[in-house]
Amino acid sequence: MTIKPEEEYREVVEWRRDLHAHPELLYEVHRTASFVSAKLKEFGCDEIVTEIGRTGVVGLIHGQKRTSGKVIGLRADMDALPIEEMTGVPWASKTQGKMHACGHDGHTAMLLGAAQQLARTRHFDGIAAVIFQPAEEGGGGAKAMIDDGLISRFRIAEIYALHTEPGLPIGHFATASGPIAASADGFRIHVEGKGAHGASPHVSIDPLVVGSNIILAFQTIVSRNVHPMKCAVVTVGALNGGKAGNIIPQSAELRGTTRTFDPSLRDLIEARVITIAEKVAEAYGAKASVAYKRMYPPTVNHVRETLFAVNVAKALVGETNVSAELAPLMGSEDFSFMLEERPGNIMLIGNGDTASVHDPRYDFNDAAIPYGIAYFKSLIESGMPL
The missing domain is CATH 3.40.630.10 (Zn peptidases)
Known part of the structure; x- marks a missing residue:
């Protein structure tokens, strides 16, 4: 032709x-x-x-x-x-x-x-x-x-x-x-802490600190759970909470996406996102609720x-x-x-x-x-x- x-x-x-x-x-x-x-x-x-x-x-x-x-x-x-x-x-x-x-x-x-x-x-x-x-x-x-x-x-x-x-x-x-x-899945994590005045951090459970540590811990999902010859991505694109610089907020929210080519890795990543978020929050005395949505295979x-x-x-x-x-x-x-x-x-x-x-x-x-x-x-x- x-x-x-x-x-x-x-x-x-x-x-x-x-x-x-x-x-x-x-x-x-x-x-x-x-x-x-x-x-x-x-x-x-x-x-x-x-x-x-x-x-x-x-x-x-x-x-x-x-x-x-x-x-x-x-x-x-x-x-x-x-x-x-x-x-x-x-x-x-x-x-x-x-x-x-x-x-x-x-x-x-x-x-x-x-x-x-x-x-x-x-x-x-x-x-x-x-x-x-x-x-x-x-x-x-x-x-x-x-x-x-x-x-x-x-x-x-x-x-x-x-x-x-x-x-x-x-x-x-x-x-x-x-x-x-790759597949494309999304997650939304609500971290419930305890708000306080910025001058009294000792009486708070800071959800921003909790959220930040969840993000850091997520970096181990690919580096320590996924075989080096396989591909996966875990990205947190948003951490939102609080409106004033002198107030520790009551709650915070994280939103992100995960991607892979392997169905078994897709299962592993979902499980790790949920477990890490919940356990890190628990370690700080907070609570994390994870909404994980599978979007595209x-x-x-x-x-x-x-x-x-x-x-x-x-x-x-x-x-x-x-x-x-x-x-x-x-x-x-x-x-x-x-x-x-x-x-x-x-x-x-x-x-x-x-x-x-x-x-x-x-x-x-x-x-x-x-x-x-x-x-x-x-x-x-x-x-x-x-």
Whole structure:
């Protein structure tokens, strides 16, 4: 398949920039979902289903034949981030405090571009399911769509996704078999002490001292409980308590996150966070209550489907422009829920020399659009050949 030049995708670029200018958060992606649904109808999709996982959209495109009975899913995420944009581009966010800082506008536009071509040519044997997901950024939208019947209702056999990658050159792809993104869990610890005047610390049980020692003790979880050849992260990002410099507060709160690729380590880290917090507090005469929430599991690419995805990318851009040995990332991705349900792969697509994702200066590079469209389209045509 020949990659068409960017100029031939002006319409898709305009879609992307329109989505970028109108960012929406989590499940409140009503304008975006309506935009997607309207385009899928315009393309002539055989079935369009809305409100899957609250605001998700699924379009079904039938191939010239359906003798294989196979359904391949292609997924793009639609939501933005609560960040004030600093790009200064003409299509910058029109909504204060919200922006597409993770490339979801590009993901959605590329999948729409692929859907348009697939609906026009239908050069495959089976059904392509184009999946537009809400709430990837911390809302678990993939799980919500699965709980709403995404996999079973549409009989999806395999599933694939793309994610933009700043620093990777335009026209390059990267992925790997096995773990490619970490789990992401969160915790909130309430420390109840005893407040007092700053001049009388001896009658207090200082929750800030307790919280500080909990943070220090957490540093031993990875360094003394995790095998040196395995990866894990425990981060406390907030310690809050008190409002005045001369008053020891009654209570304090810690909030943080944990990440790993290993399910058994996930169990160990949760147990250690709870035990350390409770026992350190007890040693000081305070009490710690831990609320620990499992959010995203590790994202694990399947071996056969990753080899297939890599070969598809190589056929498009050449072997030297595709890496199949990407080092796992400690960030998380809720496509992990979909990969737990069905075999598949998530592939990184080059965004060039740009600001990092989740940066207020980030913008999806429109030069990547032809490559993403060709990749999505080729996954369907190669995975369900006539």
